[in-house]
Amino acid sequence: MSLKALIEAMRPKQWAKNIFVFAPLVFDLKLFHPVYLARTLAGFVLLCLISGAVYLINDLVDADKDRQHPRKRNRPIASGRLSPRRALMAAILIPLLSLPAGFRLDPLFGAILAVYFVLQIAYSFSLKNLVIVDAMAVAMGFVLRVAAGIPLVEAERFSPWIYTCMGLLALFISFSKRRHELTLLGENANSHRESLGEYSIPLLDQFILIVTTATLVAYTLYTFSAPNLPPNHLMMLTVPFVLYAVFRYLYLVYVKGLGGEPEEIVLRDRPLQVGVLLWGLAVILIMYLG
Numbered sequence: 001m002s003l004k005a006l007i008e009a010m011r012p013k014q015w016a017k018n019i020f021v022f023a024p025l026v027f028d029l030k031l032f033h034p035v036y037l038a039r040t041l042a043g044f045v046l047l048c049l050i051s052g053a054v055y056l057i058n059d060l061v062d063a064d065k066d067r068q069h070p071r072k073r074n075r076p077i078a079s080g081r082l083s084p085r086r087a088l089m090a091a092i093l094i095p096l097l098s099l100p101a102g103f104r105l106d107p108l109f110g111a112i113l114a115v116y117f118v119l120q121i122a123y124s125f126s127l128k129n130l131v132i133v134d135a136m137a138v139a140m141g142f143v144l145r146v147a148a149g150i151p152l153v154e155a156e157r158f159s160p161w162i163y164t165c166m167g168l169l170a171l172f173i174s175f176s177k178r179r180h181e182l183t184l185l186g187e188n189a190n191s192h193r194e195s196l197g198e199y200s201i202p203l204l205d206q207f208i209l210i211v212t213t214a215t216l217v218a219y220t221l222y223t224f225s226a227p228n229l230p231p232n233h234l235m236m237l238t239v240p241f242v243l244y245a246v247f248r249y250l251y252l253v254y255v256k257g258l259g260g261e262p263e264e265i266v267l268r269d270r271p272l273q274v275g276v277l278l279w280g281l282a283v284i285l286i287m288y289l290g
Contacts, residue, residue, distance in 0.1 A: 005082040006090055009059055009075065010052030014263050018047040020142060020166065024149035024158050027228070029287060036153040042105055043152045047145065049098045050113060054120040056091040060084055061124050070184065108151035116144045131198035135178065135207075139170035157228035165222060168215040173262045175211060176249070179204040180259035212246060234286045241279035248272045 021044050030036045059066065059077040066078035076082035095117060103110030119127075119141060127137040146166050150158055178199055185196065219242050223235040248271055253259040266272060 005076040009082050011055045015048040016263050020145040021149040023146050024155045025153050028155040028158050030153045039152040046098050046102050049094050050117050053091045053094040056087045058124040106151045112148045129194040131195045134195045135174035138174045139167045142170035143167050159226035159228050161222035161226050164218045171211040175207045176253045176259040238282045245275040
């Protein structure tokens with residue numbers, strides 16, 4: 001087995017999405033607690049392994065369709081650099097080891113990890129072909145990532161507003177990705193994924209407008225109404241950073257024609273990185289020193 005091809009097929013760049021498991025650690029004011037930090041790091045690793053197994057399964061299911069895609073045809077399984085048999089072996093072995101480890105780390109975390117795995121498998125085999133449901137399933141995956149971090153830190157002050165903001169943000173990214181795919185594939189979109197044939201650019205623009213507005217409103221309400229925040233309302237000072245990050249992402253989608261791989265946008269676009277970094281620093285300063 002080509003270890004390099006296997007790791008590539010597990011899409012390590014997309015493991016960045018699992019960083020949201022750290023949200024409870026930060027917002028419950030336990031970022032500098034060594035035990036909770038270690039538990040969250042372990043949870044992050046297990047989420048990455050499970051995510052990698054899901055990507056293997058997804059690529060096994062979509063191998064034929066990926067070969068017709070201008071970018072996805074270069075993936076290890078679609079291109080033939082990783083044999084389906086070996087990919088399947090890894091996709092079975094990884095969950096068999098990771099899920100018990102998750103329950104050993106924390107029973108509730110293990111349960112959430114198992115639900116996340118089942119959801120992603122359902123997405124690979126059927127949910128991704130259901131219009132609107134496909135994007136909602138992706139959003140639920142992000143919400144589960146956040147929820148997975150709560151038992152790891154024994155959260156006491158975590159606000160449910162974070163779930164709302166996370167779900168809406170994930171919908172925003174999901175609809176933006178589908179818009180990019182529809183633009184890129186054109187008339188061949190339906191042959192790559194059934195649900196893409198049910199979307200249209202004007203419809204996705206409406207969805208993006210709605211979830212963008214809802215995301216910004218939800219986050220703004222969170223900054224001055226969540227009971228676990230400092231009473232001086234300084235968290236409202238982070239709103240401009242969120243506005244900039246969302247507007248920058250929209251600029252990259254509509255002007256630069258990006259959006260197909262959200263993780264690549266975050267890892268490559270320096271202005272967006274700066275905006276997210278400043279937001280993170282502001283949150284830590286306000287939460288821990290406010």
